[in-house]
Amino acid sequence: MTATTHEEHHDEIPTGIKRWLFTTNHKDIGTMYLWFSFIMLLIGGLFALVIRAELFQPGMQVVDPNFFNMMTTLHGLVMVFGAIMPAFVGLANWQIPLMVGAPDMALPRMNNWSFWILPFAGFMLLAPMFVGGNFASGQGPAFGWTFYEPLSGQYDKLVFFVFAVHLLGFSSIMGSINIIATILNMRAPGMTLMKMPMFVWTWLITAFLLIAVMPVLAGVVTMMLTDKYFGTSFFDAAGGGDPVLFQHVFWFFGHPEVYIMILPAFGVVSEIIPTFARKKLFGYASMVYATASIAFLSFIVWAHHMFTVGMPVAGELYFMYATVLIAVPTGVKVFNWISTMYRGSMTYEIPMLWALCFVILFTIGGFSGLMLGVAPADFQYHDTYFVVAHFHYVLVSGSLFGLFAGVYYWLPKWTGNMYSNGLAQLHFWLSTIAMNLTFFPMHFTGLAGMPRRYADYPLQFTEFNVMSSVGAFMFGFSQLIFLWLVIKTIKGGEKATDRVWEGSHGLEWTIPSPAPYHSFTTAPEVK
Amino acid sequence: MKLPFERKTHAISAFLLMLVSGSALADYKLNFQEPVNQLGQEIFDLHMLVFWICVGIALVVFSVMFYSMIAHRKSKGAVAADFHENTTVEVIWTIIPFIILISVAIPATSTLIKIEDTGDADITIKVTGLQWKWKYEYDADGTPVSFISSLHPDHNKARAVDSGIDVTKIENYLLEVDNMMVVPVNKKIRLLVTSDDVIHSWWVPQFATKKDAIPGYVNETWTSVDKPGIYRGQCTELCGKDHAFMPIVVKAVEENEYNAWLAAKKTEAVAAAAEAAADKVWSKDELVARGQEIYMGKGGCFGCHGANGEGVATFPKLAGSAITIGPDAAHIDVVVNGKPGTAMAAYGNQLNDLELAAVITYERNAWGNAASVVQPADIKAAR
Ligand SMILES: [Cu+2]
Ligand SMILES: [Cu+2]
Numbered sequence: 001m002t003a004t005t006h007e008e009h010h011d012e013i014p015t016g017i018k019r020w021l022f023t024t025n026h027k028d029i030g031t032m033y034l035w036f037s038f039i040m041l042l043i044g045g046l047f048a049l050v051i052r053a054e055l056f057q058p059g060m061q062v063v064d065p066n067f068f069n070m071m072t073t074l075h076g077l078v079m080v081f082g083a084i085m086p087a088f089v090g091l092a093n094w095q096i097p098l099m100v101g102a103p104d105m106a107l108p109r110m111n112n113w114s115f116w117i118l119p120f121a122g123f124m125l126l127a128p129m130f131v132g133g134n135f136a137s138g139q140g141p142a143f144g145w146t147f148y149e150p151l152s153g154q155y156d157k158l159v160f161f162v163f164a165v166h167l168l169g170f171s172s173i174m175g176s177i178n179i180i181a182t183i184l185n186m187r188a189p190g191m192t193l194m195k196m197p198m199f200v201w202t203w204l205i206t207a208f209l210l211i212a213v214m215p216v217l218a219g220v221v222t223m224m225l226t227d228k229y230f231g232t233s234f235f236d237a238a239g240g241g242d243p244v245l246f247q248h249v250f251w252f253f254g255h256p257e258v259y260i261m262i263l264p265a266f267g268v269v270s271e272i273i274p275t276f277a278r279k280k281l282f283g284y285a286s287m288v289y290a291t292a293s294i295a296f297l298s299f300i301v302w303a304h305h306m307f308t309v310g311m312p313v314a315g316e317l318y319f320m321y322a323t324v325l326i327a328v329p330t331g332v333k334v335f336n337w338i339s340t341m342y343r344g345s346m347t348y349e350i351p352m353l354w355a356l357c358f359v360i361l362f363t364i365g366g367f368s369g370l371m372l373g374v375a376p377a378d379f380q381y382h383d384t385y386f387v388v389a390h391f392h393y394v395l396v397s398g399s400l401f402g403l404f405a406g407v408y409y410w411l412p413k414w415t416g417n418m419y420s421n422g423l424a425q426l427h428f429w430l431s432t433i434a435m436n437l438t439f440f441p442m443h444f445t446g447l448a449g450m451p452r453r454y455a456d457y458p459l460q461f462t463e464f465n466v467m468s469s470v471g472a473f474m475f476g477f478s479q480l481i482f483l484w485l486v487i488k489t490i491k492g493g494e495k496a497t498d499r500v501w502e503g504s505h506g507l508e509w510t511i512p513s514p515a516p517y518h519s520f521t522t523a524p525e526v527k
Numbered sequence: 528m529k530l531p532f533e534r535k536t537h538a539i540s541a542f543l544l545m546l547v548s549g550s551a552l553a554d555y556k557l558n559f560q561e562p563v564n565q566l567g568q569e570i571f572d573l574h575m576l577v578f579w580i581c582v583g584i585a586l587v588v589f590s591v592m593f594y595s596m597i598a599h600r601k602s603k604g605a606v607a608a609d610f611h612e613n614t615t616v617e618v619i620w621t622i623i624p625f626i627i628l629i630s631v632a633i634p635a636t637s638t639l640i641k642i643e644d645t646g647d648a649d650i651t652i653k654v655t656g657l658q659w660k661w662k663y664e665y666d667a668d669g670t671p672v673s674f675i676s677s678l679h680p681d682h683n684k685a686r687a688v689d690s691g692i693d694v695t696k697i698e699n700y701l702l703e704v705d706n707m708m709v710v711p712v713n714k715k716i717r718l719l720v721t722s723d724d725v726i727h728s729w730w731v732p733q734f735a736t737k738k739d740a741i742p743g744y745v746n747e748t749w750t751s752v753d754k755p756g757i758y759r760g761q762c763t764e765l766c767g768k769d770h771a772f773m774p775i776v777v778k779a780v781e782e783n784e785y786n787a788w789l790a791a792k793k794t795e796a797v798a799a800a801a802e803a804a805a806d807k808v809w810s811k812d813e814l815v816a817r818g819q820e821i822y823m824g825k826g827g828c829f830g831c832h833g834a835n836g837e838g839v840a841t842f843p844k845l846a847g848s849a850i851t852i853g854p855d856a857a858h859i860d861v862v863v864n865g866k867p868g869t870a871m872a873a874y875g876n877q878l879n880d881l882e883l884a885a886v887i888t889y890e891r892n893a894w895g896n897a898a899s900v901v902q903p904a905d906i907k908a909a910r
Binding site: 058059060061062063064065066067069138139142143144148150151153154156228236237238241242243244277278279280281282283284285286308309310313316317320321324325327328331332334335338339340341342343344345346347356359360363364367370371374375376377379380382383384444447448449451452453454455456457458459460462 | 556559560569570574577578581584585588589591592595596599600601606607609611612613616617620621624625631632635636638639640642643685687688690692693694695699700701702724725726730732735736737738739742744747748760761762763764765766767770771772839840841867868869
């Protein structure tokens with residue numbers, strides 16, 4: 001920065017590998033987050049397909065039970081920490097500066113660092129799988145994504161897992177600090193908090209959730225580490241420790257975590273529905289308050305994952321009441337979205353299809369969530385496929401579909417090109433049908449009594465497992481269509497206008513498409 | 528593919544039918560298994576209540592949504608209205624769900640209190656989860672009676688990868704054990720649920736009883752059975768490699784039959800204890816033969832160390848290992864006291880001296896190993 005002036009320096013875009021390694025540009029970093037998460041989605045998806053191949057028929061055909069457990073574990077961990085969370089951070093990186101009218105994120109160097117930690121964390125998580133050069137030996141973690149003690153304490157390569165989680169935590173916390181700093185300090189003049197786009201609001205709240213709970217996660221894995229290698233007994237009953245304490249600490253992180261994965265999706269959908277209904281978001285203020293209430297409630301309901309551990313009945317009652325209470329603010333959100341559509345002027349472009357599908361299927365996941373929250377019934381549902389069905393409705397047709405909606409909404413802004421409508425339709429319909437074919441039957445297998453994380457099952461569950469497996473392979477295949485579509489769109493296509501969508505609203509649509517490498521170098525004015 | 532062709536077409540046609548009509552699915556289990564006690568029925572009713580409430584809400588909400596999507600299309604010339612707030616409506620749709628929730632919480636509370644009321648039990652049975660089998664302990668007039676219940680050996684053979692056995696031909700595949708738990712009908716049965724290694728969870732769907740088995744905790748729950756029969760369940764908390772292979776089978780019988788069964792078990796237990804305590808010196812062949820039975824059955828050692836002593840997945844092999852062919856003290860120590868922090872449990876409180884001596888002798892003299900014989904007296908001395 002010595003010879004050139006600041007302005008000139010900004011005009012050049014670095015090239016080659018250095019651009020990506022050293023970049024502090026929010027758009028480049030957002031792009032890297034999104035590609036990283038997509039690769040993880042494919043890896044986690046591959047693990048899921050191993051699971052579904054094994055469960056295609058009763059009896060063990062494909063892998064041994066230990067390998068199967070490793071697949072369920074890594075599928076969960078990779079999807080949660082590798083795919084969904086980084087993908088939302090990617091969206092945040094791209095969109096928050098554009099939506100609040102800032103030139104970049106508040107802390108660009110830290111931004112670079114929070115991304116580049118991720119591949120190392122992913123490596124650390126997956127590396128033990130390949131110990132001894134033999135993939136089939138199943139040396140990876142095999143204790144479920146919830147890594148309950150004392151089972152996880154039996155794992156002899158625990159240290160890899162612990163440090164992978166620590167790295168993921170660093171990355172998330174730094175990402176969150178950056179997002180909060182950007183939103184609170186770099187909004188365009190005139191953009192008061194209550195004028196911020198909903199996506200920005202949901203991310204602001206999510207970032208606070210992350211900062212609150214990632215240290216708890218780091219704490220719990222550190223306690224596991226010292227139990228395993230330094231002779232402490234936090235969770236070891238034989239040494240006076242308490243295995244149930246593990247679950248309390250884990251779920252104190254784990255429940256807010258599920259909202260971390262859904263709130264930004266709420267934000268995306270709250271951007272898209274008004275655009276394609278050509279009507280302002282109904283109940284903006286109540287949307288903000290509902291999001292904040294959900295975030296608050298998420299801290300005081302954790303033990304609904306633990307109704308069968310033997311809590312005192314008063315504790316069970318409290319956690320039941322608090323849990324079902326979440327249905328109220330969640331209901332408010334759904335009602336607001338539907339009221340936004342009511343007497344709108346609706347069109348059904350691709351992002352809107354995903355958003356509508358989100359509203360319907362997420363609501364179904366919400367219903368099964370309400371059922372699970374009713375403690376006496378949860379004794380029957382707990383740890384069966386009913387739970388698996390529930391959280392895939394909120395995580396696949398919720399979080400993941402929310403992400404797809406966002407990508408289809410903003411992709412023309414990012415690349416400057418419109419995507420192929422035919423391919424996008426194909427991707428949407430195949431994914432939606434396959435998703436339901438995969439996960440809807442799981443409600444039935446669960447109610448009929450099939451426990452989750454089972455490598456093999458009694459014969460009466462065969463039919464529904466066949467459907468789930470067929471659906472899963474279809475779903476996996478349709479994501480390759482998405483990959484092809486995105487690459488095609490980056491390479492070219494019909495030029496996108498600046499506004500892209502007829503009903504679009506917000507600062508990101510006031511800059512050219514594709515968004516220039518540096519945008520809003522002078523702050524826009526918001527009335 | 529081992530899956531018979533009819534099964535596949537069955538599944539596909541069932542799915543197509545499901546799309547058309549619900550009734551065609553009579554053959555497929557879509558809901559809870561039939562409860563066999565009053566509390567189970569109450570839980571079932573609560574489950575259906577919440578389900579129908581959800582269906583009702585879904586009908587209302589999705590009708591409005593689909594109506595808007597169809598009637599207010601731009602292509603139909605719809606022009607967007609300008610409203611984006613309505614305090615009255617917003618208050619109403621916050622309050623109505625709240626009232627619905629209260630109407631669910633009231634019956635749920637009363638059921639939950641019943642589930643947790645373990646008082647006034649007629650009999651108490653202790654259930655211990657072990658990797659990967661269950662131990663049941665009864666009190667027969669002061670004499671403890673206990674036995675281990677594991678997946679039936681035929682099923683265990685069939686479930687191996689490449690077993691070459693068509694599992695679809697096996698009745699109650701994965702839901703059969705070697706020793707069933709037996710309970711009397713129409714009695715309040717208190718269960719004390721615990722574990723000696725990792726967390727398991729004891730569940731029989733028709734009883735609507737599920738409780739986690741946690742090391743260091745003795746959880747209490749209860750059940751009762753209205754009619755005699757055989758009821759099947761499975762472990763529902765991930766407990767390692769063979770989580771899917773530790774079923775629960777409960778035989779409910781009339782009270783007199785139960786008493787006769789317990790008396791017979793008591794006689795067996797007394798005899799076994801006497802045999803183990805007798806200062807008898809056993810021959811190597813006797814010990815090896817008994818030891819193999821325990822290794823492959825009650826002890827469940829094969830689950831980790833393999834039938835051929837080569838070790839399964841990440842578990843250590845015993846054929847030719849330093850401990851199994853070395854001095855007997857170290858071998859006795861690892862089996863009796865286990866290895867904390869690993870999956871190797873302490874078998875000292877699961878097996879008696881004779882059984883321990885037998886399984887250790889077997890390990891020292893199987894798969895090409897050739898080491899010393901261990902007698903029950905050696906175990907007694909080492910305890
Ligand atoms: Cu939760
Ligand atoms: Cu288990």
